Amino acid sequence: MAALLFYKDPAPLNRDLHKALRYQSSGDYSFTDSVNSVPLTGIEFFEASRDMPVLFSKDDEGRFFPLALLSLMDAGHKQLDGEGRWEDSYVPAFVRRYPFALTDEGTVCFDKESAQIGGEKGEALFNDEGENSETLNNIIQFLNNYDQQYKNTRAYCDECSELELFSPFNLQVMADKDNPLRLEGLYVIDEKKLAGLQEEKINDWFKAGWLAWSYAHLHSLGSLRRLLKKQQ
Template sequence: MAALMFYQEPTALDKKKHIDLKLNRTSDYSFASGVNSVPLGGVEFFHASRDFPILFIKNEKGEYLPMAILSLKSDSHDLGDDWKEAYIPAFIRRYPFAMTSERVIMFDAKAPHFESDEGEALFEGEDKPTETLKQIVGFLEQIDLGFRRTEDFSKALGEKELFEPYNATVKFKNGEVKMNDLFCINEKKLHEALDKDELQEWFNKGWIAWCHAHLHSLSSMPEIIKRQRKTLEEPGQPEEAPAEETKAEETKA
């Protein structure tokens, strides 16, 4: 599971200390405005593939991790604060809560979701969890399971040497953006690397479907270019830097 990148004050939820804590749900995702990619679970690939390219990064341990590429900007995206009409990854939707590998429920004590005395209580009676908290914990457990399954999937792809570098140059009128240090599945190798039993095993685990969803997602690159172009054309934005509409040049090493 990726680090708590949005959380200003990660705090372990304690039924004694936080008995009066109330949650105000919101569709404001401004807390994620400073990122251009987020981790993605394999079960999300199909939903996300319509809006974002799904590419793999390699961490300091040499592990491959799938990421939803939100933008070609270095530290932001063009989805606004409500992510209107775009898929919202579970990594975003779980905020302001998270669950550690030790299954400790965390929350961001500085999240605006807790700034009011009004909202949905998390505990009731003798410090018992409310239905709201039970639903939150269930969602976090589902996300945790999904990410662990995705780690197994990515590890298997790496062991089969099915990754290849993904290099792309996207040209704009005032310059270009180079995408490096990213990886995608080599479709030809995928079809050749698995024997009959492995193919059946991967199919049963849903991994074959995830592979195809990932490959399909690469055709979503024009979507993030389009969003960036639209943002640049909005009033108040620099007029000299709109993206060219069809100038994405993609190469794979």
Template structure:
């Protein structure tokens, strides 16, 4: 999960000798992620994200499944705007324009507007990390830790066969959108866990994550409404 750099135009390893004069300016726009209709999510984010987005699972080779927030019913865009209208923004997107390689090196998107001038220095006069860079690295490490914990959670879900296909169709007049290749927790199977397993799942916060996921399914209505509003906005106006 953490190694995907989907919208980075020129990911570059951050080096103090090469980038001693680099400055970073925070941006309030998430326009770089405008082509996404879903985004990976860490389990630790579930309790916040569940109030704004449906959290679902998709198949993944590494851990069997990964959780994602469904942003749109469109193939390659969403209707949240560049500022997301106050909706929760996953760490997968918030970490941009920085990231981490599988080897643990910090990278940044050289083409991002965040580095076009002004803002905070990344390195001090001795080429040591500034407080700004330390905070960024701390955030990136916490994101990676969250993804590792989530992979363990997903392996447990797959091992216990607790996920089932969503099997949901949404109708918009004569148009129907079938939600395929998406999975949800089967509550009945969740509570077939024995006492020892339940203790482990509670301790790891996996039960809480499952409940947040189930709560989030009501937000499919919000995604459907945004889709309907977009269709109506595109419809020809009557003369």
């Protein structure tokens, strides 16, 4: 499972301990305001590429994973308005799933510190019989879909790595004349190596959707200018 980036006090959801909990959806994404990127799944590359660069990084195990670059700052981003609402750009599923997540074992967990979870306002997570409410079932369906896409994206990145398609992406951007910004530790797919794949591999990737993901990623690099403009 991707790291619980925003979760202050994650806990497994238990129908006995948490039978009175309610969930209130919110458009306030201010919990993201300290990060400059978030993980992304491959199926999101298309929509995200219109608004933000899709790049790759390495986790602690040295495995590649994709991310949406939210800003060119060392920390924080400018995707939010004054009320914490996501402003005129794609909201990654990694952000939308908060305050819930799924463990590698399939257990639903939630952030006990989230303002969206409580005992008074919102939709019940369990009914009077202690069974999942429709709200909770919809949340679980979203989490399962996300988990499946996450695993598919992992397989895609592992094969890109095996085929040695990744190249370092180091870029220096002048936010202003006295403030150069450097992007380091990031990677892109080498378009020439991608085009040089064997025909059988290209056909497999086309059927899996991975070829389209790769070109959506390459297309997204054009949004670096848009990101810089938004930041300025």
